[in-house]
Structure formats: C-alpha cells, structure tokens
Amino acid sequence: MDYEIFDLGDVTLQSGVMLPSAFLAYKTYGRLNEKKDNVIVYPTAFGDQHVQNEWLIGNDMALDPEKYFIIVPNLLGNGLSSSPSNTPPPFDRANFPQVTIYDNVKLQHRLVTEKFDIKKIALVVGWSMGGIQSFQWGASYPEMVERIAPFAGIAKTSPQTYLVLEGMKAPLMAAVGFNSSKINQLTSADMRAVGRVYAGWGLSQAFYREELYRVMGFDSLADFVVGVWEDSFMMMDPHNVLTMLWTGQNADISANPLYDGDFDEALKSIKALACVMPGSTDLFCPADDNEYEAKLIPNAVFKPIESIWGHFAGRGINSADNKFIDDNLKHLLALSTNE
Structure with missing residues (x-):
C-alpha cells in the first residue's frame, strides 16, 4: 500500500446522513518544514487516484518535493477513500450516501489541520474535479489558502x-x-x-x-x-x-451554509491568488465558464491552455500542455501573498 489512511470517525455529511467510520486515503511527497508554510494540497479528479497526480510532481518542477510538502487526498468514492466499494453494509454499493465537493474539502481540511497542524496552505491545485475542489478550498477557507490553481475544472457544474x-x-x-x-x-x-x-x-x-x-x-x-x-x-x-x-453533477462552491447558493459571492470571497487554466477546447469544463469565474475572483488571472487535447490538456499526457501548466504554477508560487 503506497498511501496512508486518516480515520475521520462517524461523519455527518452535508445531506444530514451519517457515514460511520469514514476515512480519507492520502499520500504525501516531500517534508513539512518547521514553519509549516510549504504546504501544497493537490486533490484527485473523477475516477483518479493519487498515482494519476504524480506526473505533476518532481524535482525541478513547480510541485518539487525537495521544496514543498505535497498532500494528495483521494476523492470520496474513488475506491481508496470511503467509497461504495469499501464501505460495509448498510452503506455499501448503491446505499452509499451522496457526498458533495463541500464534504470532500471539509474532510480534507480535517486531515490537514488535525493530522499535520497546518494553518496556511501555499497552494491548492487540481485538474477537473480536483480543480473544483481547489475553488472550494479557496471559498471555504479564504484565510488559510494563499493560492489556487484549478486547471480544466469549473467552480460550478453548468447545465450542459x-x-x-x-x-x-x-x-x-x-x-x-x-x-x-x-x-x-x-x-x-x-x-x-x-x-x-x-x-x-x-x-x-x-x-x-x-x-x-x-x-x-x-x-x-x-x-x-x-x-x-x-x-x-x-x-x-x-x-x-x-x-x-x-458529486460532479451537483458541484457548486456556493451550495453550502457559507454562501446559501450565492455563486458570485462565493467567487468574490476567494482571497487566494488564483491562476485559472481551462483547456481552450475543453468540451466538459468550458473556458467561457472559467473566464466568468476568474473575473469575479479578486486576485485571479485567466490563462487558457491553448491546446486541441480538450479536457485532457490537463491530464499530463501532452508535453506542451504539461509545460504550460508547470510554468504557470512556478510563476504563481513565486508571487508574494503580502503576508
């Protein structure tokens, strides 16, 4: 097993349903420094597990484990964290409760604070549904998150x-x-x-x-x-x-008690420096949606990945797209947050 388990105990989800003995599977790369200010959180996307995130982690890359302490929490439902496939009855298979992006990030926050006593996060980054989680981190914990970098991920699932x-x-x-x-x-x-x-x-x-x-x-x-x-x-x-x-269909960073569905207000509340990178030909998470979102986030730049790889411009396959993402992350991490 190349990952660790953080036991959450009995968790009441946003739906009001209690999920007993819940847990997050996660993997860390690098070391937490003494000041605990070199933290990057990098959530997984739909269907992915932590290994699928590793293409963006490496020496001389923005997510350099020699420099940063990188935490990759696995999405609830992905088969490693609490999921229909690994939860005993009565919450197994089709009986597994509905979990939201808000639930995922709230439980990741517990991992970061309870397990590691971290108070500041230098960057939350993610692809696709991982990108949605990075937006949610920024909206849920604006004082804690210094930078976000969603790529090929939108902050609210559009009707299409x-x-x-x-x-x-x-x-x-x-x-x-x-x-x-x-x-x-x-x-x-x-x-x-x-x-x-x-x-x-x-x-x-x-x-x-x-x-x-x-x-x-x-x-x-x-x-x-x-x-x-x-x-x-x-x-x-x-x-x-x-x-x-x-989880994906109901993703909306404002669909929670903090914002009561006021999407614009949730975006405006993000204090992090943000680099929003849609795929220019993404059919799933359209660049237009990201452009709208970036305009409302006070400290955001909008940097489309000019690529014909669609949603998979953020998948770590095409070297030109990978370099674009990594270069923008390096630039973002080099910016001062004035604190």
Missing part, C-alpha cells in the same frame, strides 16, 4: 456539463432497465459503454480529426476507444462511478 455526466450515468441505468432497485447488480463489465460515452467528450473534435491518438500508440480510432476508454473505465467500480458522477 450536468447533462454530459447524466449521459455517462445512462448506460449504467440502462443495464438494469432504469430500475434503481437493481443497481446493486451492476458489474465492472457494465462500465464498457460508459467509456464509449466519455470518449467523445474527453478530447476535442480537432484531436480526433488530426488522429492524435496515433501519438499515444494507437493505429486506429477503434483501437483507441477500446485501449483507452473501455479498458480504463472497466477498471472502475460502477457504484463508485455513480457516487462520483453525483
């Missing part, structure tokens, strides 16, 4: 993004005849169709038109769909996926 995620849920519901009482019959084989739905959204039209899947070692579109989308989704537990889809 909601429908894309609904489209990913549909093959699983179809597999049980849209009968929610039969959801526990789902298996990982049912995830094959979900991968095919995602394939059209994860990358841009231009990516496919220019056959960039050949760069990844696939000779045909059919091979790419099977070798990347089907295979990666069939490794996921369908109940975990349904939990994470719900």
Whole structure:
C-alpha cells in the first residue's frame, strides 16, 4: 500500500446522513518544514487516484518535493477513500450516501489541520474535479489558502456539463432497465459503454480529426476507444462511478451554509491568488465558464491552455500542455501573498 489512511470517525455529511467510520486515503511527497508554510494540497479528479497526480510532481518542477510538502487526498468514492466499494453494509454499493465537493474539502481540511497542524496552505491545485475542489478550498477557507490553481475544472457544474455526466450515468441505468432497485447488480463489465460515452467528450473534435491518438500508440480510432476508454473505465467500480458522477453533477462552491447558493459571492470571497487554466477546447469544463469565474475572483488571472487535447490538456499526457501548466504554477508560487 503506497498511501496512508486518516480515520475521520462517524461523519455527518452535508445531506444530514451519517457515514460511520469514514476515512480519507492520502499520500504525501516531500517534508513539512518547521514553519509549516510549504504546504501544497493537490486533490484527485473523477475516477483518479493519487498515482494519476504524480506526473505533476518532481524535482525541478513547480510541485518539487525537495521544496514543498505535497498532500494528495483521494476523492470520496474513488475506491481508496470511503467509497461504495469499501464501505460495509448498510452503506455499501448503491446505499452509499451522496457526498458533495463541500464534504470532500471539509474532510480534507480535517486531515490537514488535525493530522499535520497546518494553518496556511501555499497552494491548492487540481485538474477537473480536483480543480473544483481547489475553488472550494479557496471559498471555504479564504484565510488559510494563499493560492489556487484549478486547471480544466469549473467552480460550478453548468447545465450542459450536468447533462454530459447524466449521459455517462445512462448506460449504467440502462443495464438494469432504469430500475434503481437493481443497481446493486451492476458489474465492472457494465462500465464498457460508459467509456464509449466519455470518449467523445474527453478530447476535442480537432484531436480526433488530426488522429492524435496515433501519438499515444494507437493505429486506429477503434483501437483507441477500446485501449483507452473501455479498458480504463472497466477498471472502475460502477457504484463508485455513480457516487462520483453525483458529486460532479451537483458541484457548486456556493451550495453550502457559507454562501446559501450565492455563486458570485462565493467567487468574490476567494482571497487566494488564483491562476485559472481551462483547456481552450475543453468540451466538459468550458473556458467561457472559467473566464466568468476568474473575473469575479479578486486576485485571479485567466490563462487558457491553448491546446486541441480538450479536457485532457490537463491530464499530463501532452508535453506542451504539461509545460504550460508547470510554468504557470512556478510563476504563481513565486508571487508574494503580502503576508
């Protein structure tokens, strides 16, 4: 096991449901310095685990473990932190409670403060649903978070993004005849169709038109769909996926007692220096949404990743996109927060 477990005890979620013996799986890189001010929090995205974040961590990179103490908390529902697949009855599989982005960040805050006694975070960074969590950190703990850098992640799920995620849920519901009482019959084989739905959204039209899947070692579109989308989704537990889809569909940094749904107010309340990096051709988390958000965050810069890799411009695959993200993170970390 290359990660650690932080036991949270019995947790009352935002829904009011109590999740017994909850826990976060996390991994740390580097060392916490004496002043405890070299902290970077780097949450995981939908379907990812901490290992998928490691492409952005390394010597001479912005997230340098020689310099920073990097904490990667795993998303609730991802199979390592409390999830439908690892929670005993009565909260197993389809009975796992709904968890929000707000819940995730609140529990990550407990990890950071209770386990490590950290009072300031230099940066919260993340891709996709990890980016949403970085926005939430900034809105939930404005005095604590000095910088945020969401890339290919929006602060509130738009109606169109909601429908894309609904489209990913549909093959699983179809597999049980849209009968929610039969959801526990789902298996990982049912995830094959979900991968095919995602394939059209994860990358841009231009990516496919220019056959960039050949760069990844696939000779045909059919091979790419099977070798990347089907295979990666069939490794996921369908109940975990349904939990994470719900979290994504209901993501909104203002949907909590702090802001009572006032989205603009939540954005304006973020005090962190922010570098917002959408993928210019992202079909999932459109750059337009991020542009709106960046205008309302007092200390934000809007830096689109000019790339035809769509949502996956933030996935750590294309070297030019990786360098753009890393360079912007280096610049952000070099800025003084005047404290």
